[in-house]
Amino acid sequence: MKLLVTGGAGYIGGVVAAQLLDAGHEVVVLDDLSTGHADSVPEGARLVRGTLREAAFDVLDGGNFDAVLHFAARSLVGESVEKPGLYWDSNLGESLALLDAMRRAGVDRIVFSSTAATYGEPESTPILETDPTRPTNPYGATKLAIDTALAEYARLHGIGGVSLRYFNVAGALLDGRRVQGERHTVETHLIPNVLKVALGERESVKVFGEDYPTPDGTCVRDYIHVVDLGAAHLLALDACEPGVHQIFNLGNGNGFSVREVIEVCREVTGHPIPAEPHPRRPGDPAVLVASSEKIRSQLGWKPERDLRAMVADAWEFARRAR
Numbered sequence: 001m002k003l004l005v006t007g008g009a010g011y012i013g014g015v016v017a018a019q020l021l022d023a024g025h026e027v028v029v030l031d032d033l034s035t036g037h038a039d040s041v042p043e044g045a046r047l048v049r050g051t052l053r054e055a056a057f058d059v060l061d062g063g064n065f066d067a068v069l070h071f072a073a074r075s076l077v078g079e080s081v082e083k084p085g086l087y088w089d090s091n092l093g094e095s096l097a098l099l100d101a102m103r104r105a106g107v108d109r110i111v112f113s114s115t116a117a118t119y120g121e122p123e124s125t126p127i128l129e130t131d132p133t134r135p136t137n138p139y140g141a142t143k144l145a146i147d148t149a150l151a152e153y154a155r156l157h158g159i160g161g162v163s164l165r166y167f168n169v170a171g172a173l174l175d176g177r178r179v180q181g182e183r184h185t186v187e188t189h190l191i192p193n194v195l196k197v198a199l200g201e202r203e204s205v206k207v208f209g210e211d212y213p214t215p216d217g218t219c220v221r222d223y224i225h226v227v228d229l230g231a232a233h234l235l236a237l238d239a240c241e242p243g244v245h246q247i248f249n250l251g252n253g254n255g256f257s258v259r260e261v262i263e264v265c266r267e268v269t270g271h272p273i274p275a276e277p278h279p280r281r282p283g284d285p286a287v288l289v290a291s292s293e294k295i296r297s298q299l300g301w302k303p304e305r306d307l308r309a310m311v312a313d314a315w316e317f318a319r320r321a322r
């Protein structure tokens with residue numbers, strides 16, 4: 001298939017673009033490099049630099065594309081609280097421009113990077129796709145609005161859309177020829193930040209809250225290896241059905257506490273990684289774990305890599321990227 005990958009110069013888009021190329025697809029990346037890197041676009045893909053608003057129609061029109069994989073977004077929760085307008089414009093506005101460009105160019109399939117942040121504070125765990133969506137920050141709200149727009153474009157314009165609601169993505173793609181991983185300039189994710197201590201870039205890791213109602217008192221989150229996540233995109237692409245919008249959670253279905261993650265990082269790196277207790281951060285739920293039953297039963301997806309593999313691959317990538 002000929003595929004447009006928005007945000008393919010970023011962490012996840014770069015990994016999935018590489019997997020799509022290896023599966024025999026033709027890939028064009030559209031990215032404005034606001035948080036991505038031109039050298040993260042995998043060899044074999046063509047990079048078009050620009051925003052979705054500026055360039056999506058020019059790229060799609062007459063290009064004979066079969067589908068779009070839409071990763072491009074701003075995704076820093078704290079920044080979204082400071083600058084909600086930027087997030088609504090950049091995430092929802094640019095996504096609507098993309099959807100309209102797809103319609104005009106006659107491209108009717110899209111796989112979208114949605115997020116666990118659409119659910120907000122969960123009422124029960126593990127989180128099901130049918131659970132209430134009450135995002136607690138503008139980032140999650142913009143992603144939920146894009147899910148809603150996809151449902152409307154499916155119903156009213158016949159687009160086939162799949163929203164994959166990712167939980168915490170980690171790890172790297174290291175298959176010899178392809179080396180793709182996480183290189184965020186502003187890093188908010190736990191595993192790369194813990195590994196920065198082992199790399200000597202930080203003194204210690206901050207643990208926000210040790211008095212949660214969890215077995216060791218620290219927050220519990222669901223982690224998914226980026227390579228397993230990519231495999232789900234290939235399945236989702238095949239599952240796009242004109243006129244239908246589908247939502248699937250994408251996590252392991254297992255939770256790990258902050259302390260457990262730090263312990264695995266210590267084992268993998270052999271570094272003591274000092275941890276420093278801090279008060280809870282406002283708005284951090286105690287437990288966020290996905291039910292991945294729907295994607296397992298309907299698309300036959302199964303995660304194959306455990307937390308140790310995520311940490312080991314992220315560690316290998318971080319050392320190579322230095």
Ligand SMILES: NC(=O)c1ccc[n+]([C@@H]2O[C@H](COP(=O)([O-])OP(=O)(O)OC[C@H]3O[C@@H](n4cnc5c(N)ncnc54)[C@H](O)[C@@H]3O)[C@@H](O)[C@H]2O)c1
Binds near residue numbers: 012013034071
């Ligand atoms: N990393 C995670 O754990 C996680 C979890 C849930 C959801 N997600 C979602 O997955 C997607 C990818 O996340 P990531 O961690 O790879 O982020 P990233 O910042 O590494 O990648 C995003 C890419 O999109 C590009 N981009 C942003 N806005 C653009 C625009 N308007 N036009 C063109 N290009 C634009 C950036 O330059 C960057 O290359 C995002 O949509 C994010 O919300 C990520």
